Amino acid sequence: xxxxxxxxxxxxxxxxxxxxxxxxxxxxxxxxxxxxxxxxxxxxxxxxxxxxxxxxxxxxxxxxxxxxxxxxxxxxxxxxxxxxxxxxxxxxxxxxxxxxxxxxxxxxxxxxxxxxxxxxxxxxxxxxxxxxxxxxxxxxxxxxxxxxxxxxxxxxxxxxxxxxxxxxxxxxxxxxxxxxxxxxxxxxxxxxxxxxxxxxxxxxxxxxxxxxxxxxxxxxxxxxxxxxxxxxxxxxxxxxxxxxxxxxxxxx
Numbered sequence: 001x002x003x004x005x006x007x008x009x010x011x012x013x014x015x016x017x018x019x020x021x022x023x024x025x026x027x028x029x030x031x032x033x034x035x036x037x038x039x040x041x042x043x044x045x046x047x048x049x050x051x052x053x054x055x056x057x058x059x060x061x062x063x064x065x066x067x068x069x070x071x072x073x074x075x076x077x078x079x080x081x082x083x084x085x086x087x088x089x090x091x092x093x094x095x096x097x098x099x100x101x102x103x104x105x106x107x108x109x110x111x112x113x114x115x116x117x118x119x120x121x122x123x124x125x126x127x128x129x130x131x132x133x134x135x136x137x138x139x140x141x142x143x144x145x146x147x148x149x150x151x152x153x154x155x156x157x158x159x160x161x162x163x164x165x166x167x168x169x170x171x172x173x174x175x176x177x178x179x180x181x182x183x184x185x186x187x188x189x190x191x192x193x194x195x196x197x198x199x200x201x202x203x204x205x206x207x208x209x210x211x212x213x214x215x216x217x218x219x220x221x222x223x224x225x226x227x228x229x230x231x232x233x234x235x236x237x238x239x240x241x242x243x244x245x246x247x248x249x250x251x252x
Contacts, residue, residue: 001014002139005023005029005032005083006022006028007023007028007031008031009024009231010023010024010237011177012146013095014143016110016117016141016143016145016175017111017113017139017141017143017173017175018083018085018113019057019082019083019111019214020140022082022083023064023240024058024083024128024132026059026069026087029042030059031059032062032184034061034062034089034095035060035061035062035063035065036062037063037064037065037069038060038064038065038066038067039064039066039067039071039072039096039210040067040070041067041069041070041093041223042067042068042069042070043067043070043071044070044071044072044073045070045071045072046072046073046074046075047062047064047072047073047074047075048074048075048076048239049062049074049075049077049078049086050076050077050079051077051078051079051080051086051112052079052080052246053079053080053081053110053246054081055081055084055231056080056081056082056144057082057083057114058080058083058084058085058088059084059085059087060084060085060087061085061087061088061089061090062074062087062088062089062237063088063089063090064088064090064091064097064145065090065091065093065096066090066091066092066093066095066097066098067096068093068094068095068096068121069093069094069095069096070093070096070097071096071097071098071099071153072096072097072099072218073098073099073100073101073229073230074098074099074100074101074169074180075100075101075102075226075227075239076100076102076103076114077103077104077105077239077243077246078102078103078104078105078112078113078240079105079106079112079243079246080106080112080116081106081108081110082109082110082111082172083111083205084110084111084112084113084117085112085113085114085115086102086114087113087114087115087116088115088116088117088118089116089117090116090117090118090119090126091119091121092118092119092120092121092123092124092125092126093121094121094122095121095123095124095185096121096124096125096129097124097125097126097127098118098124098125098126098128099126099128099229100116100126100127100128100129100130101129101130101226101228101229101230101239102114102128102129102130102131102225103121103130103131103132103223103226103243104131104132104133104134104140104141104142104163105129105133105134105243105246105247106130106133106134106135106136106138106140106165107134107135107136107249107250107251108136108137108138109136109137109138110136110138110139110249111138111139111141112132112138112139112140112143113139113140113142113143114130114142114143115141115142115143115144116128116143116144116145116159116228117145117147118145118146118147118157118192118225119147120146120147120148120149120152120155120157121152121157121194122151122152122153122154122155123136123153123154124152124155125155125156125157125191126146126156126157126158126159127157127159127229128144128158128159128161129149129160129225129226129228129229130142130144130159130160130161130162130226131161131162131163131164131222131223131225131226132161132162132163132164132172132175133163133164133166133219133222133247133250134163134164134165134166134167134170134171134172135166135167135170135249135250135251136167136169136251137170137171137175138171139170139171140160140163140171140172140173141171141172141173141175142172142173142174142175142176142191143174143175143177144159144161144175144176144177144187144189145177145179146159146176146180146187146189147179148178148179148181148182148185148187148216149181149182150178150181151182152182152183153162153183153184153185154184154185155182155184155185155186156185156187157178157185157186157187157188157189158186158187158188159176159188159189159190159193160190161174161176161189161190161191161192162191162192162193162222163192163193163194164194164195164196164219164222165193165194165195166195166196166250166251166252167251172193174193175244176189176191178210181246190208194244196215196218196219197218200214200218200233201214201218204217204218210218213250215252216252218252219247219250220240220244222230223240223243223244224240226243227239227240
C-alpha cells in the first residue's frame with residue numbers, strides 16, 4: 001500500500017518560520033527525502049554544506065548516526081537568495097560527540113533556516129553555534145532541539161544562536177528546545193538578536209579605524225564564532241572567507 005505523502009505547513013512546529021507559499025507548492029517526495037550517513041565507532045568525520053544565492057529555493061536534509069565514541073562535525077553556510085533550509089537529525093550513541101558550526105546570510109527577501117534535532121545517548125555531548133547576518137527584508141531562522149532520554153546520563157549539550165540585523169526590515173527567529181528526562185546532565189541554550197554594537201564601532205573609530213572598516217571587522221569576528229571548533233587553521237580561514245564573500249551586498 002502506498003503511503004500518502006502530506007506536505008508540512010507553517011502550523012507544524014518544525015516548519016513554523018518556513019515559507020508557507022513555497023511549502024504549498026513543493027514536491028512531497030523531494031521534500032521528504034533524507035540523505036543518510038553513519039560514523040563508525042571511534043571515528044572522526046566532518047561534513048560541509050554550502051547553499052549559494054543562485055541555487056533557488058532548496059531543502060537539504062541529513063540524518064547522521066554516530067556510533068559509540070565517534071565524533072561528527074558539520075559546518076554550514078546558508079546564503080540562499082530564496083527559501084533555503086539545512087536540516088540535520090543526529091543520533092549519538094554512548095560517548096559520541098556532535099559539533100555544529102552554522103552561518104546564515106541573507107539580503108533582499110531571502111529566508112534561510114538551520115534546523116537540528118540531536119538525540120543523546122549516555123555520556124554523549126554536542127555543541128551547536130549558529131550565527132546569522134540579515135539585511136534588506138530577509139529572515140534568518142534557527143530551530144534547535146536537544147533530546148536526552150531517561151537512560152542517557154552524564155550528557156553535556158549546548159546550543160547558541162546570535163543574529164545581527166543590519167537594516168530595520170530584516171528579522172531573525174530562534175526556537176530552542178530542550179527535552180530532558182535524565183538527571184545527571186548539563187544542557188544549555190542561548191539566543192540573542194540585535195543590531196551591530198555601535199559602542200564597539202565608536203570605540204574602534206576613536207582609535208582611527210574608519211566606521212565602515214570597523215563594521216566589517218565586527219561582522220567578521222561575529223561570523224568567525226561559528227568556525228572556532230575547526231582545528232585546521234587553513235580550513236577555518238577558508239570557511240570564514242567563503243562566508244564573508246556573500247556579504248558583498250550587505251548594508252555595512
